[in-house]
Amino acid sequence: MHSSYSLSKRLVSIPILAIQLLLIRSVSSLNLTNDYLNHKCLVSEGKYRTGGEYEENLNFLIRQVLTYDYPSGFIHISQGDVPNLVTIILQCRGDSYDSKCLSCFDTALSGLRKRCQRNKGGIVWYDQCFLFITSAKSPPGPRRNDYKNIFSMHNPKNMIEGTESFNKKTRDFLNELMVEANTPNRPNKNMYLYAAGEKRLGAKKLYALVQCAQDILDCKGCLARSIRELPKCCDGKQGARVLGTECNLRYEIYPFLRS
Template sequence: MENIAKVCSRLIFLSVICLFFAQAIIADKPDFKYSFGCLDKGDYTSNSTYKANLNHLLSTLTSNTEIDYGFYNSSYGRDPDKVYAIGLCRGDVKPDECRSCLYNTTNFLIQHCPNQKEAMRQDEYCILRYSFCNIFGIMDDDPVYTQHNVNDQSGNLDTYNQDLRTLLDGLRNQAAAGGSLRKLAEAKSTGINNKTQYTLVQCTPDLSQTDCSDCLLSAFGQIPLCCDGKIGAVIFTPSCNFRYEEHTFFGPVADVAPPSTNTSVADIAPPSINTSAAKGNDGNKSQTVIIVGSIIAFVVVVVLIIISCIYLRVRKPREKSESKLINWFIVKKV
């Protein structure tokens, strides 16, 4: 009986320790929280021409299934009720996942910003914004949304900040030099304490090289205000965004073909290309599934161990009592 109790106690103790480490792993990869804004720059009524134009534009924004580079920009209607919209997905997101993200974001904004002429929502995988003003090719670094990892950086902070800024500046130049379909750069590097750093920067590709560079510079300037000393952060503006972490959060990014030279931007969809789609964020999702699945299986095992221990502890005295009762009957019979 005592041996069984010791074994059960040890198993439960080890289970608690393992569960603690599993929770620590999850804590190192915090969930991304979206942000949205219903900008106070004018309202429309439910039966207005602007609302009809907005609904039409948002319902058709991602209808061009040939677009596989994650950037949608289109407009609909005539002034003063003309609507402009931009949708941008992270460069590694698959085309179908990109359209799904933008579709969900569209429904979200319609529900939460039912009368505002201008609104924007940032998700981990996509950004959608619309306005009654022309937003194509115009750099906008306000409003700013920031989120940081809860864990602090270890080691020399000055050295870390210097290395991070050098890395970000290099990626800024690389992204700004991108074409009209994609302005993005990502890197996997080794930081202080030999820890791996994953970084991604991105602009809406309708920006000029100078505007993309300036937008990212402005966004980088938010780090001391929100995220100084943290091992990871994400900062969004309407025209650009970037993120860095000590864990991978993006997958492979496919190359895109150069755009056709006989198209314009205004009221038509961007030019189609024939490149293969990016592999997207399958790695991130599979990692999440593996971690969650492992924890669920682990919890089930812990519960089974506890139930087994309780059963054995209850059953053992009962077996002894039954044995004594049988022996008593045998003695009486003799």
């Protein structure tokens, strides 16, 4: 079964792109694809010269990334000084750590190079990870939430009945997951700032996840803001996502995560 996901114009600071996603073959099968979702070329950061110092720093970091094991599905590393500073931030989905994260990095890097050729900065989102490369100098410590690169996507299919109840229960469930994700001292420390689960809604089940990049200052604030955006983009939709470089959330009425 094929369906299409729609990008919402309400949140987008990124050019709208036509997206066709393979969502699910049957209700019982998982969507374990790693489809391209969206990208943004940071044109204000300019382009780098082939063979120059920026490219050398970029290639050095890529080699470093390829040596990581990704037990927490996250990396934030930098090399060089302005104007040849390079920073790579990679966050993989909570069920795509370890070797799956490295595979997603390969896919994301190839996709970003194709779409933002020689741009010093760019962001690309896939089902299982996002990759953020920038030359901008950032202050030390955790990244502050700036919400500059947020967008939403939704399944064009609507819930047929009980829309208001479905919307409320979905937001309530996402708020529960937000609290869980921000609970310290969880048994698996590598799952900090990530939570996923399922909830029975009458004859259907709701599946959802919330996740923050592990270097941001205010995960709870980021997720709360994303949940508040759902009524603007995705009321009554059978599935929706709000994504950015700081946090993301997703819900569906079918399973889409590895156990």
